[in-house]
Amino acid sequence: MKTKLLWWCLWLSLLLGCGGVEHRRRTFPVEAGSQPITGTNDFGWSVNVATAKVRVEAVRFYTGKVLITREWRFDPYVLIGGSAWAHPGHYVAGEALGELLTPVDVDLLAPAPVELGVAQAVTGDYGSLELTVTGAQVTGTATKGAQTVTFDSTAYSPEKALEGVKFEKVLRDEEGRVHLDVKLSTWLARIDFATPFTANGEAYNGFVRGIQDTSAYEVSWK
Amino acid sequence: MRAILFGVMLALTACGGGTGSVIFTAYGEEFIEDKIPAEVGTEAGFTDGWELRFTKFVVNLGEIEVGDTKGTKVASMAKPKVFDVAKAGPVEVTRFANLPAGRWDVVGYSIAPVTDSDTGNADAADVTAMKTGGLSVLVAGSATKTGTTKTFEWGFTTNTHYGECEQEQLGKGVVVPVGGEDTAQLTIHGDHLWFDSLQSDEAKMRFDPIAAADTNPADGNVTLAELGAVMLTSLPVTQYGTGGASNVKTLRDFIEVLTRNLGHYRGEGHCNAMSR
Numbered sequence: 307m308k309t310k311l312l313w314w315c316l317w318l319s320l321l322l323g324c325g326g327v328e329h330r331r332r333t334f335p336v337e338a339g340s341q342p343i344t345g346t347n348d349f350g351w352s353v354n355v356a357t358a359k360v361r362v363e364a365v366r367f368y369t370g371k372v373l374i375t376r377e378w379r380f381d382p383y384v385l386i387g388g389s390a391w392a393h394p395g396h397y398v399a400g401e402a403l404g405e406l407l408t409p410v411d412v413d414l415l416a417p418a419p420v421e422l423g424v425a426q427a428v429t430g431d432y433g434s435l436e437l438t439v440t441g442a443q444v445t446g447t448a449t450k451g452a453q454t455v456t457f458d459s460t461a462y463s464p465e466k467a468l469e470g471v472k473f474e475k476v477l478r479d480e481e482g483r484v485h486l487d488v489k490l491s492t493w494l495a496r497i498d499f500a501t502p503f504t505a506n507g508e509a510y511n512g513f514v515r516g517i518q519d520t521s522a523y524e525v526s527w528k
Numbered sequence: 529m530r531a532i533l534f535g536v537m538l539a540l541t542a543c544g545g546g547t548g549s550v551i552f553t554a555y556g557e558e559f560i561e562d563k564i565p566a567e568v569g570t571e572a573g574f575t576d577g578w579e580l581r582f583t584k585f586v587v588n589l590g591e592i593e594v595g596d597t598k599g600t601k602v603a604s605m606a607k608p609k610v611f612d613v614a615k616a617g618p619v620e621v622t623r624f625a626n627l628p629a630g631r632w633d634v635v636g637y638s639i640a641p642v643t644d645s646d647t648g649n650a651d652a653a654d655v656t657a658m659k660t661g662g663l664s665v666l667v668a669g670s671a672t673k674t675g676t677t678k679t680f681e682w683g684f685t686t687n688t689h690y691g692e693c694e695q696e697q698l699g700k701g702v703v704v705p706v707g708g709e710d711t712a713q714l715t716i717h718g719d720h721l722w723f724d725s726l727q728s729d730e731a732k733m734r735f736d737p738i739a740a741a742d743t744n745p746a747d748g749n750v751t752l753a754e755l756g757a758v759m760l761t762s763l764p765v766t767q768y769g770t771g772g773a774s775n776v777k778t779l780r781d782f783i784e785v786l787t788r789n790l791g792h793y794r795g796e797g798h799c800n801a802m803s804r
Contacts, residue, residue, distance in 0.1 A: 348777065372772065398729070470727050470771055492774060496761055512761040520727070521772035 329403070329428035335483040336365055336406050336422045340414035341524070343491040349498040351448040358414035358490055361441035362422055364407050364467070365486075370400030371433040372472040372520065399469060403430045403477075409440075414488055425484070432475045435525060437486075438467040442517055444490065448499035455499050459513045468518060473525040485528045492522035546629045546706030550603065552592050552621045552637075553713045554648070556613030557795075560585045560718035564733065566673075572719065574671075578735035582669040585614040585718055586654045587790070588645050589621055591638040591689065592714075594702060602627050608640070610655045611648035613716045619649050621714065633700040636691035636799065637714055639664050639791055657683070664688070665787050667721065671735050678739045680750045687804040688788045695797030715792040726785060727771030737763055741779060756780035 338360075346352050404427025412420045445458045473484070496512030503509045516522060563581045567573035574580065590608025595601040603624035611619060642658040650658075658666055661683045668681035693712075694700045702710045722738075725731035741754040758779040760768050770776040776785055793799050 472772070495774065496777070508759070508761045511763075511765050514765045515761060515770070518765070518769055519772060519774055521774050 329430050330479070331426075331428055332477075332479060333424050333426060334404075334477075335424050336486065337419040337483055338362065338412050338414070338422055338486040338488065339416070339419040340488040340490050343494065345491070346450075347448075347491070347495045347497060349450070349500075351450045351497070351499045353446060353448045353491075353494050353499075355415065355444055355446040355490055355494075357443070357445045358488075359441075359443050360412050360414060360439055360488065361409065362412060362437065363409045363440045364405065364436075364438040365422065365425065365484075366402060366406075366436040366438075366467075367404040367425065367427060367432055367473065368399040368402055368435065369431055369433050370398045370470075371474065372470045399436065400433060401430070403428055403432055414490065419485060422486075427477075429478050430476075432473055432477055434469075435471045435473045436467045436469050437471055437523065439517065442493075444493065444513075448497075450499070453500070457497075457499055457503060457509075459497075459503055459510070468520060468523075471520045471523045471525060475527050477527070482527050485526050487524040487526075489522045489524065492516055492519050495519075547626045548629050548704040548706055549623060549625045549709035550594060550627060550702050550704055551623045551709055551711045552605075553618035553711060554587070554589060554611045554613055554621050554716065555618035555713050556582075556585055556716050556718060560614050560716060561616060564719055564722070567733070573733065574722065574735050575732040576673075576734050576736040578671045578673045578739070580669060580671040580722070580735065582614045582667060582718060584612050584651075584654060584666065584668045585716065586610060586612045586650050586658060586663075586666040587639050587716060588642045588658060588664050589637060589648070589714060590640060590645065591636065592622055593634070593636050594624060594627065594632045595634045596632055596701075597634055602632060605637075608638075608642070608645040609648035610642060610645050610650040610658055612650040612654060613718075615649055618713055621648065627704045629704045629706040631699075631701060631703045634691075635693045635701040635712060635793070636689060637693070637791065638687070638689045639787075640687045640689075640804070641685050661685070665790065667718075671739065673735070673739075676739070678735075678742055678748060678750050680738075682752050682783075684784055684787045686784055686787045688791065689802045689804055690791040690793070690799035691802060693793035693797060693799040695794035698794055698797070713794050715795050715797070716790050717792050718790070720789050721783060721786050723786060724767045725769045725771075726773055726776065726782070728769055732767075734767065737767070737779060752780050755783060 404425045406423050406425040408423040410422045447456050493516040496515050497509050501509045560582050565573040566577045567575045588608050588610050592605035594603040605622050641662045641664045647655050663683040665684040670679045702712050722733040723731040724734045741758045742750045756778050
């Protein structure tokens, strides 16, 4: 409902020329890949990923700046409030600027980025994006000391899309593409591999929280 | 009414020249002064049925500044002061006189650890506790639900600067009227300590997980150490989402981050919250 309303506002502003910001229609490709895991996770496990797959149903782009996208503890002057008028509990996606609605299964370990499709969009000041992920699975082994376990994370079935993934870009007519990197280390950071991947168990919970962590997605314009 | 007053003030300042005053006050609103009730219908409250009362809500307010976006600074608070916004308010924090009239669109303040602060309206014992612990925020109170009561007294050392404060109806900063005074309220939102999301616009106030943390010992008092023992992965995945704050692992981490968002401006107005 919110998305529909935003799109109505966008197209109305395009038609009527109101709102003060001029938008021109444009398209751009969107692709996805992953960043390899380095070091150990929160529980001291060293992880070797054998397969990593994700199903992306949709990507939507908005003007709203992201609330919390960076680590707050180690940076001396980190923005945690996002835009000047937002704070926890008050994330505002803002104006819709583009969308890609073609579902794609992505092999995150593919040797080259996987194209998700071409986004139908407009020019504007991009601040964030929303990812609709309907499935994710990672398999591999995790080692801690003398202990090595084989894991197979169960499929991820979210209740809602991932809002507030940072993508700040003043986009006009330049050529390029949006590149989305999934940080597998963030996906797997919260998992104690000593516990089994049972439904509603802590390992699964940690996996889901990793996927829902918006800092697990690094979005850039290339 | 506020908008009319604002218009009158703006008209006065449009005449050019002259000076005026700005008074900054602190206020904890009903949620801090009275209670946060259980959620009923569309009325804000704890979604899990708790009712909470603060006995103290002590903050170290400082670095109040007035200026403009060009970098001009016309007023600056000399020394922080410690206030207990659980006491009846609003209470005056500082007053700047003889400021050049006009709009000053950059207003900021901080809630930072106590160093050499003066005492505002806080009790001497609380000021001492703030100084001893190097605290920026000290809250205490109790929550009740169906005959069960949990108490808490937590001190935080988070250091947050609230800049570029703005209120939707009144605009950015303050307007200094010629020969008059503007009042700017630093509003502390006590309900934000209990949100169950750092990002979602559907965040709920919860106390069940906090009450359940009272295990070591299970004495009716929830400590920060007990909150630190609760991994977020032990809570339902639909609750306590951390957005992009990867380092928030425990319930204690979560509430510490929420203390960075207590500060508001003129009621529901917002500032750009920066952690330091």
